[in-house]
Amino acid sequence: MTLYFLCLMLFCVGLYGVLRKRNLVKIIVGLGIMEYAMNLFFVLLGYRFDGRAPIVARDQNILNMVDPLPQALVLTSIVIGLAVTALIISIAIRIYEKYGTFDITKIKKLKG
Amino acid sequence: MELHILLIFMIFAAIVAIEVKDLLSSVIAVGAVGFALCLAFLILKAPDLAITQLVVEILCLIILIRATINKDLPLVIEGRWIFNTVSTLSFIAIFLLFAWLALKELPGFGEPIMAVVKKYLQEGVSKTGSVNIVTAVILDFRAYDTLGEATVLFTSVIGIMAILRRPGRKKRE
Amino acid sequence: MIDNPKTGMTLIVKTITRLTVGLILLFGIYIILHGHLSPGGGFAGGVIVALSFVHLMLAFGKDVAISKVSKNLASNLESIGALMFLSIALLGFLGGSFFLNILPKGTPFNLFSAGIIPLCNIAIGIKVGVGLFAIFLTLVIVEKSK
Numbered sequence: 001m002t003l004y005f006l007c008l009m010l011f012c013v014g015l016y017g018v019l020r021k022r023n024l025v026k027i028i029v030g031l032g033i034m035e036y037a038m039n040l041f042f043v044l045l046g047y048r049f050d051g052r053a054p055i056v057a058r059d060q061n062i063l064n065m066v067d068p069l070p071q072a073l074v075l076t077s078i079v080i081g082l083a084v085t086a087l088i089i090s091i092a093i094r095i096y097e098k099y100g101t102f103d104i105t106k107i108k109k110l111k112g
Numbered sequence: 113m114e115l116h117i118l119l120i121f122m123i124f125a126a127i128v129a130i131e132v133k134d135l136l137s138s139v140i141a142v143g144a145v146g147f148a149l150c151l152a153f154l155i156l157k158a159p160d161l162a163i164t165q166l167v168v169e170i171l172c173l174i175i176l177i178r179a180t181i182n183k184d185l186p187l188v189i190e191g192r193w194i195f196n197t198v199s200t201l202s203f204i205a206i207f208l209l210f211a212w213l214a215l216k217e218l219p220g221f222g223e224p225i226m227a228v229v230k231k232y233l234q235e236g237v238s239k240t241g242s243v244n245i246v247t248a249v250i251l252d253f254r255a256y257d258t259l260g261e262a263t264v265l266f267t268s269v270i271g272i273m274a275i276l277r278r279p280g281r282k283k284r285e
Numbered sequence: 286m287i288d289n290p291k292t293g294m295t296l297i298v299k300t301i302t303r304l305t306v307g308l309i310l311l312f313g314i315y316i317i318l319h320g321h322l323s324p325g326g327g328f329a330g331g332v333i334v335a336l337s338f339v340h341l342m343l344a345f346g347k348d349v350a351i352s353k354v355s356k357n358l359a360s361n362l363e364s365i366g367a368l369m370f371l372s373i374a375l376l377g378f379l380g381g382s383f384f385l386n387i388l389p390k391g392t393p394f395n396l397f398s399a400g401i402i403p404l405c406n407i408a409i410g411i412k413v414g415v416g417l418f419a420i421f422l423t424l425v426i427v428e429k430s431k
Contacts, residue, residue, distance in 0.1 A: 004215045005208075006119040010126055012204050017130040019200050025135055025180050029142050032172070033126050036149050039165075043156050049222040053157045054245040055324065056237055056393070065245070066157045069229050072249040074161055076261045079328050079413070082168045083268035086420050089179045090272045093424075096183060159324035163316070167332040171417065174339065178424055241390035242321035242399035250326075251402050252386055258405075259374065262412060266367055269416045273360075276423050 003044055011037035024092050024102040028085070035081045039074050046070040114155055122148045135180040143173045160246050292346030302344040309337040317410035321399045327406040331413030338418045347425055356426075359419040366412030373404055 014037060017030025046067030052060065054068035092102070099107050122145050129141035146169035153162040219225055232249060240248040250258050293299065317330030342350035377385035391398035 001215065001221060003115060003119065003221055004218070005212060006116070006123065008208065008211050008215075010119070010123055012208060013123060013126040013130060016200060016204060020196065021130065023135070025176075026130065026138065028176075029129055029138055032142055033129070033145060036122075036145060040149060040152060043153060043158055043161065044221065045218070046224055047156050047222060048224055048226075051157055053159055053324075055159075056243045056245065058394075063230075063233060065233060067224050067226055067229055068245045068249055069232070071158050071161055071246050072254065073257075075164060075246065075250060075326075075328065076257060078161070078164050078168055079332075080261060080264050082172055082417075083265050085172055086175055087268050087271050087275075089175055090275050090424065093179055094275055102183065160326060160329070163325055164329040164332070167329060167336060171332060171336060171339070175421070175424065237393055240386060240399055240402065241393060242402050243393050244321050244324065244326075246324075247321050247326050247402060247406075248399075251405050252400075255374070255405075258409070259370070262367060262370055262409065265413060265416060266363070269363065269419055272420050273423055 004041070007037055007041045007044060010040075022104055024095065024104060027104075028088055028092065031088070032081075032085060035077075039077055039081075042070045042074050042077075115152060118148055118152050118155070122152075135183065136177070139173065139176045139180055142176070143169065146172070160244075289346070292348065294344050298344050302340060306337055306341050309340065310334060313337060313410075313414070317406055318403065319396070320406040321402045322394065322396070327409030328413055330406070331410040332417060334410065334414035335417035335421075338414075339421050342421070342425070351422070354415075354418065356419070356422055359415050359422065362415040363412055363419060366408050366410075366415065370405060370408040370412065373401060373408060377401075 011034055014030045014033030017033065018027050021027055021030065046069065048064075048066045050064070051066035052064050054065045054071065095107060096102060101107070125141050125144045125148065129138045129145065132138050132141070146165065150162050150165045150169065153159075153165055232253060233245065236245050236248050237243065240252045242248045242252070313330050313333035313336075315330075316325035316333060317327060320326040320330070338350065338354060341353065386400040386402075388400040390400050393399075397403075
């Protein structure tokens with residue numbers, strides 16, 4: 001129970017970074033921390049005391065495994081997180097070339 | 113017990129990553145959070161996820177350092193700073209209070225219900241022939257989701273190539 | 286590989302890279318192929334293959350890496366990987382429905398077992414590996430041509 005609560009506190013640290021920081025790279029760092037917290041929360045839901053890793057061995061009981069379904073979903077989520085981070089970093093590089101700064105209060109002009 | 117220590121370390125490293133002024137230091141702190149997450153996956157008996165998280169974290173660090181090297185920004189505190197910080201922190205406190213009340217409804221840590229997975233575990237090896245149950249789930253029972261993920265990766269590669277292109281034009285004489 | 290002292294890193298890094306790049310590539314291929322027997326699979330193995338090419342580029346400079354895998358080759362290989370995955374899925378129509386596992390299952394714990402799953406792992410490994418290296422190539426070429 002306290003493990004779930006600590007995981008949500010990590011999510012809130014990332015949320016604070018997205019809401020309150022003015023530097024664009026700090027916002028991207030906060031987004032990454034939120035992704036890590038949610039992946040960890042999913043895997044925490046499927047743990048079982050005295051469970052085994054979900055790989056069948058010849059001489060072991062098969063119904064003693066941890067839950068493999070959240071692990072399959074989180075595997076997809078980790079790779080998609082990498083793709084989104086790479087795309088948003090390339091947009092940030094382009095913004096720096098055009099405006100000369102990473103400060104979000106100075107890039108409000110919508111030019112053509 | 114080890115999980116509690118790892119999670120408290122991750123929270124401290126995340127606070128350091130958000131608050132420090134130097135951009136390179138904050139990227140390195142995010143790398144520390146990612147590596148601690150890989151250790152947490154190993155403790156929770158998920159070896160597939162630990163391998164994937166480790167190598168994806170290394171690649172993410174390389175891309176982040178490429179974007180932030182030699183680019184720094186001085187910190188400026190402008191007006192209405194106290195009101196913004198207090199309102200954000202109170203919103204986060206209300207969110208955590210309701211989360212505490214809602215988390216009591218979940219089954220306790222370590223005793224999952226596992227109503228859907230019993231069928232996958234009992235018939236997994238005989239229906240697919242693969243010994244790794246996680247691979248059998250993502251490539252045989254739920255292969256449609258893997259097709260969607262391949263599409264998302266493809267879209268992101270096309271998007272990066274379109275954003276960072278140097279358009280060359282041939283001058284017509 | 287050429288040892289031009291003006292590009293890339295120092296001599297120690299170049300010597301170690303010559304020894305380890307082939308080993309990292311081989312390890313990535315091993316994790317892709319044994320995806321149905323031990324932890325790993327297509328995604329982790331593909332990222333390891335991409336990391337071996339990135340290692341080559343970081344140590345030797347941009348020109349040596351582009352002479353091994355150029356930008357057109359990376360783009361074509363990634364499309365071929367995605368099309369291979371889709372055609373394996375469409376082959377399931379021969380058995381009755383989309384994505385059906387139609388090849389023989391074999392005995393467990395062998396390398397040639399589990400029907401479609403090793404072929405799908407190879408297709409996804411090629412796609413993810415070459416695609417992530419193409420992302421890195423695009424980021425590096427932007428910096429040098431400014």
